[in-house]
Amino acid sequence: MAETLLELENVVAGYGETHILRNLSLKVVQGERLAIIGRNGVGKTTTLNTVMGLTRQHSGTIRLKGQPIDRLPPHKRSRLGLGLVPQTRDIFPSLTVEENLQAGVRNGASIEEAYDLFPRLKERRRNGGRQLSGGEQQMLAVARTLMGKPDIILLDEPLEGLAPVICERLVAVFQELSRRGHTIVLVEQHTAIALDFAERVIIIEQGGIVFEGAASELKSNKELLDRHVGIAAPHH
Numbered sequence: 001m002a003e004t005l006l007e008l009e010n011v012v013a014g015y016g017e018t019h020i021l022r023n024l025s026l027k028v029v030q031g032e033r034l035a036i037i038g039r040n041g042v043g044k045t046t047t048l049n050t051v052m053g054l055t056r057q058h059s060g061t062i063r064l065k066g067q068p069i070d071r072l073p074p075h076k077r078s079r080l081g082l083g084l085v086p087q088t089r090d091i092f093p094s095l096t097v098e099e100n101l102q103a104g105v106r107n108g109a110s111i112e113e114a115y116d117l118f119p120r121l122k123e124r125r126r127n128g129g130r131q132l133s134g135g136e137q138q139m140l141a142v143a144r145t146l147m148g149k150p151d152i153i154l155l156d157e158p159l160e161g162l163a164p165v166i167c168e169r170l171v172a173v174f175q176e177l178s179r180r181g182h183t184i185v186l187v188e189q190h191t192a193i194a195l196d197f198a199e200r201v202i203i204i205e206q207g208g209i210v211f212e213g214a215a216s217e218l219k220s221n222k223e224l225l226d227r228h229v230g231i232a233a234p235h236h
C-alpha cells in the first residue's frame, strides 16, 4: 500500500458560520490521480480550499504526511507541499510570463522545467499576463504552481471555458506530471475527461462523499453517474 500523503478526517468547514463540508473524510495516496466530481455547488471547490486553509474549518482534522495542518495559514501549507491552481487562475496580469514564474519559484525550482512542459509559455515569455489567451493563462497558472515544487497538485476545474484542443494539451501535461511522480487531485465538471484521467474518483453531494472507487468502475455504472452527477455533464 502506497503512503497516505493527505488525509481529511470528519472535516466540517464552510464560510463564516455556514457548514458546506459535513463530516468529509478522504485520503490521497502518494503518486495517485484522484478526481473529485459532482454537480454544481456541492462543495468540490470548498474541499480544495479547505485543504489549503482558505475556508473556515469548524471541526475535524487535516493531515499532510501525518502532520496536522489545520491551524496553519495557506502560505505555510504551500511550503509543506500543497499546490493549488485555483479556478480563478490568479496570475499577475501586469507581469510577464517569466516574471509570473519567477514570483512562484521556491526550493530551487527551475523555470526551464516549466518551459519544457509548456513550450508555448517559452515562446510567450516576454508577453504580459493580460495579453495571454485563456488557455495560455491556465498553462501559466499551472506552471506557476509547479514552481512551488508541490508534492500534491490540486487542480480546480482547470479546463473550464477552454477549447477542446487546449483541454487536450493541458490533460496531456497533467498525465506527464503524473508520470513524473506528482500526486494530482483534479476537480472537474467534464466528467468523461475526469474519468479517463483519474485512477480513483470521489463523488461529492451536499458536502459529503456519496461514492469512492475506481474510475473504471464508475465508467461502467451509468446509473450511478446519472444519479449523482447527471447526464447533463458536458462531454468532449
Ligand SMILES: Nc1ncnc2c1ncn2[C@@H]1O[C@H](COP(=O)(O)OP(=O)(O)OP(=O)(O)O)[C@@H](O)[C@H]1O
Pocket (backbone or CB within 6 Å): 015, 020, 038, 039, 040, 041, 042, 043, 044, 045, 046, 047, 189
Ligand atoms: N466565498 C463564499 N462565501 C459563501 N459561500 C460560498 C463561498 N464560496 C462558495 N460558497 C457556497 O458554498 C457551496 C459550495 O460551493 P463550491 O464552490 O464548493 O461548489 P462546487 O462543487 O465547487 O461547485 P462549482 O462547480 O459550482 O464551483 C455553494 O452553495 C456556494 O454558494
